[in-house]
Amino acid sequence: MTPRSAGPRFLPRRLLARLLSVTLLALPLAAVAQTPDDLPATPDDDLPVEEIQTFAEVFERIKRAYVEEVDDATLLRNAMRGMLSELDPHSAYLDREEFESLRESTQGEFGGIGIEVGLEDGQLTVITPIDDTPASRAGLQARDRILRIDDTPTERMSLQEAVDLMRGEPGSEVELTILRQGESSPRSLTLTREKIRTESVKSELLEEGYGYLRVSQFQTRTGDQVGEQIRRLERDGPLNGLVLDLRNNPGGVLQAAVAVADAFLEEGLVVYTEGRLPDTEMRFSAGAETAAPEVPLVVLINGGSASAAEIVAGALQDQRRGVVMGTESFGKGSVQQVMPLGNGEGLKLTTALYFTPGGRSIQAQGIEPDVRVVRGRVEVTENGRNLREADLEGHLESREAPRERTELNERLREDYQLGEALNLLKALNVISQRQP
Numbered sequence: 001m002t003p004r005s006a007g008p009r010f011l012p013r014r015l016l017a018r019l020l021s022v023t024l025l026a027l028p029l030a031a032v033a034q035t036p037d038d039l040p041a042t043p044d045d046d047l048p049v050e051e052i053q054t055f056a057e058v059f060e061r062i063k064r065a066y067v068e069e070v071d072d073a074t075l076l077r078n079a080m081r082g083m084l085s086e087l088d089p090h091s092a093y094l095d096r097e098e099f100e101s102l103r104e105s106t107q108g109e110f111g112g113i114g115i116e117v118g119l120e121d122g123q124l125t126v127i128t129p130i131d132d133t134p135a136s137r138a139g140l141q142a143r144d145r146i147l148r149i150d151d152t153p154t155e156r157m158s159l160q161e162a163v164d165l166m167r168g169e170p171g172s173e174v175e176l177t178i179l180r181q182g183e184s185s186p187r188s189l190t191l192t193r194e195k196i197r198t199e200s201v202k203s204e205l206l207e208e209g210y211g212y213l214r215v216s217q218f219q220t221r222t223g224d225q226v227g228e229q230i231r232r233l234e235r236d237g238p239l240n241g242l243v244l245d246l247r248n249n250p251g252g253v254l255q256a257a258v259a260v261a262d263a264f265l266e267e268g269l270v271v272y273t274e275g276r277l278p279d280t281e282m283r284f285s286a287g288a289e290t291a292a293p294e295v296p297l298v299v300l301i302n303g304g305s306a307s308a309a310e311i312v313a314g315a316l317q318d319q320r321r322g323v324v325m326g327t328e329s330f331g332k333g334s335v336q337q338v339m340p341l342g343n344g345e346g347l348k349l350t351t352a353l354y355f356t357p358g359g360r361s362i363q364a365q366g367i368e369p370d371v372r373v374v375r376g377r378v379e380v381t382e383n384g385r386n387l388r389e390a391d392l393e394g395h396l397e398s399r400e401a402p403r404e405r406t407e408l409n410e411r412l413r414e415d416y417q418l419g420e421a422l423n424l425l426k427a428l429n430v431i432s433q434r435q436p
Contacts, residue, residue, distance in 0.1 A: 055079075084347065085158060089119040090336050094346045098160055101167075102338065102348070112167035113174060113191045115140060116217075116250035116306075117159060118332075124154040124162050126178075127330060128248035128304030131202075131216040134191040140178070142248060142304030142330070147186055148177035170195045200252075201225035203233055206412065206422055209240035215260060218252030218308040223259020227291040230263065241296040241425030243418060244312075247326060251307025254335070258284045261315040263291040264322065268357060270315045273335050275352030280335065282352075296428045297322030298421040301367060302375070306330035307354075313367045314356035323428075325371040325421055333362025373420045 059075060081093045094102065114133020118125055126144040129135035146154050149165040166174055172193050179186045200222045202214045211233040215222060233239060244264075251257075254271075261270045265286035272283040299322050301313050310329045316322040335352035354362045412419040 081158070084349070088334065088350050089159070090332075090334055090348070091350050092158075092160060092348045094160075094338070094348055096344055099338075099344075099346055101163065111170055111195050112163075112193055114194070114196045115166065117146065117162055119159060120145075122156075124157060124159075126304075127306055127332075128250045130196065130250075131214070131248075133196055134194055138189045138191050140176075140189070141180065142302065143181055145179040146176055147179055148175075150175050168193050199225075201229050203229035204411075205233060205236060206243070206418075209237060210422055210425055211239050211242045212245065212411075212418070213242060214245045215249055215309075215312075217249055218254075218256035218260070220253055220256065222253070222256040223263070226260050226263050230291045239292070239295045240429045241298070241422075242292060243298050243300060243421045243425065244316075244322070245300045245418070246305045246309040246313055247300050247302040247417075248304035249306070249309035250304070251309055251332065254284075254308060254311070257308035257311040258286075261312045262286040262289075264293070264295075264297060264316060265319055266290050266293050268319050270357065271311045272355050272357075273352040274355065275335070277351065280337075280352040296425055296432070298424055299324045300417055300421055301326045301329045301369060302417075303327060303330055305367070306332040310362045310367050311354055311356075314358075314360065314362060317367065317370065318356045318358040318360070323371060323424060324367065324369045325373055325424065326369050326417055327372060327374060328368055329362075329366040331362060331364050331366035333365070371420075371424065373417045375417060 059079075062070065062075060063072070077093070077095075084091045084093050092098070113135045114130040115135040116127040116130065118127045120143070124146040126135075126140055126142055126146065128142050129138075129140045146162070148154060149162060152165060154162060166176075168174065170193055173190055174193060175188055175190045177186050177188050200215060200217050200219045202216075204212050206212050211230075213226065213229055213233075215226065230239075230242075233242075258270050266288060267286055270284045270286055272281075274281055297316065299313050299316055301309065301324060305313065305326075306329065310331070310333065313324050313329065317324045333354040334350045335354060336348050337351045339347045339349060341347065356362065356367075412422065
């Protein structure tokens, strides 16, 4: 038999438990002595001796009496996971694979079905499907509850476990059992995994002079891409209005959100954060260079707009730069920092809260739209329009040349909120032209 190493990772089980109990008794003084300079030492910094002893006792009893043998490293890692998961839905212990997964999601390429999930009332819930992915094409919606992933119930499942189950090799299938708000019976959806490559910004002209800018999530280059797409839209002529679509945008990189807001703001505060440590208190302001400083703007949000999307909507709303339209946003206003550990793993820890320029907290509040418009679809007659005077037999002809009728844009026909945003932009443009 190969002898165990004398290193600390191979301590005998009884000795490890004893060290947990005895060594931690000495930690209150050490904890106070090693308190960071930016946090003054207080009596609350003392570690609770009785709870530490209880932890060591639980550890030892599991090792001795649990029905299956569990190694020390697994128990300690599970304890750390539990410690973080009970803080809030966004703090987590990250192993090496989870670190890589986090990197992939911010850089815009990963394998799976293209869905952002969170925990709501302890239940795995869809925050938003990502555009042009299996999840969006299958019709998944924000706030759908995911009850099962294949044959595995999601009750008490961690977010990372859910992500791991939904990701897989491109071409393989995964079955989700979901319960939609307002429905009494679950439904099952089978999705085929793909290599998810997300372009975070897309644009098109809805009509001459009126642009549409879709930001599906905030990645490292999203700010630059927004500027590029605005310049692309302006190649066809000056813009009389622009719709910034942040619906079902789960958020992402904070600096990208600031850059997107900066594309429309010439100055002023975009967002600030507050936390316990001085380095978590930050303020981000717009710079002088602005891609679209004066174009009339409507910002679309809904219940799937979260985090960085709410920062942009809140900044533009508080600065009176645009009209926010749609429904109330998700309300994820907390800041997470990823802290590396010496073993190559890390922590994702909530360290601060976001606030809009006007001092509103986004957390659990969300952004309330200026104009509330629920989701819907424009219904038109078979020939695309209603009966008009010009359709009546024997009508008098106009003395002016007939105006050309344009077909309703297919996107506007399917998207009532977007159609209302375009109508509002046209109204704003008319008002601005009539002003002296």
